[in-house]
Amino acid sequence: MGAFIGRWLGRLLVGAVVIAIVLVAGTAGRVWQVARVNDYSQADAIAVLGAAQYNGVPSDVFKSRLDQAARLYEQGVAPLIVTVGGKQEGDVYTEAAAGKTYLATIGIPADNVLAVEEGADTLESVHAIARELSARDLSSVVITTDPWHSLRTRIMASDAGLDATTAPARSGPAVLTRESQFRGIARETAALLYYQFTHSSNELRSVPGL
Numbered sequence: 001m002g003a004f005i006g007r008w009l010g011r012l013l014v015g016a017v018v019i020a021i022v023l024v025a026g027t028a029g030r031v032w033q034v035a036r037v038n039d040y041s042q043a044d045a046i047a048v049l050g051a052a053q054y055n056g057v058p059s060d061v062f063k064s065r066l067d068q069a070a071r072l073y074e075q076g077v078a079p080l081i082v083t084v085g086g087k088q089e090g091d092v093y094t095e096a097a098a099g100k101t102y103l104a105t106i107g108i109p110a111d112n113v114l115a116v117e118e119g120a121d122t123l124e125s126v127h128a129i130a131r132e133l134s135a136r137d138l139s140s141v142v143i144t145t146d147p148w149h150s151l152r153t154r155i156m157a158s159d160a161g162l163d164a165t166t167a168p169a170r171s172g173p174a175v176l177t178r179e180s181q182f183r184g185i186a187r188e189t190a191a192l193l194y195y196q197f198t199h200s201s202n203e204l205r206s207v208p209g210l
Contacts, residue, residue: 035147039165044138050085050095064172148184
């Protein structure tokens with residue numbers, strides 16, 4: 001009897017491991033697949049997910065996202081760019097304000113940029129964007145972030161009631177090397193699985209450059 005139970009427990013353990021591997025691999029594949037998609041469909045707004053800024057100057061990661069948003073705006077994808085993100089302890093500028101200032105320096109009219117100066121992680125930022133767009137009777141958004149971040153952000157935005165698509169940045173540190181791409185896919189796979197199981201965020205925005 002003991003041997004029989006042991007065999008079944010072993011089979012259950014093997015089955016659980018196989019299911020976990022399939023789940024992780026499938027999620028990673030989906031993260032990679034959506035990262036390759038650029039949707040330039042017209043929308044109410046272009047949303048730029050915040051990243052680190054240094055005394056009002058966007059980090060390279062953030063700058064690549066802002067440059068992509070500017071390109072989308074100039075191509076007529078949407079008449080409004082939304083920058084989002086609060087500030088870390090000790091910062092003078094918010095990510096949203098730094099993003100708006102940078103966009104002004106490259107020719108985007110200030111009246112066409114909405115700075116939402118809150119959000120310490122992706123989930124908080126997406127909810128802030130959804131609230132501000134809803135207040136203006138807007139609902140569709142093209143999200144600009146890093147490629148590997150696209151799927152999780154799109155899912156969160158859809159859960160928040162937005163009609164969301166993605167057109168990620170194709171330059172910058174997040175896509176610079178194979179190693180950075182692998183790290184991005186691995187990180188986003190774990191973060192997406194966590195969100196799908198808990199509907200909360202486990203992000204740490206103190207990671208340099210993010």
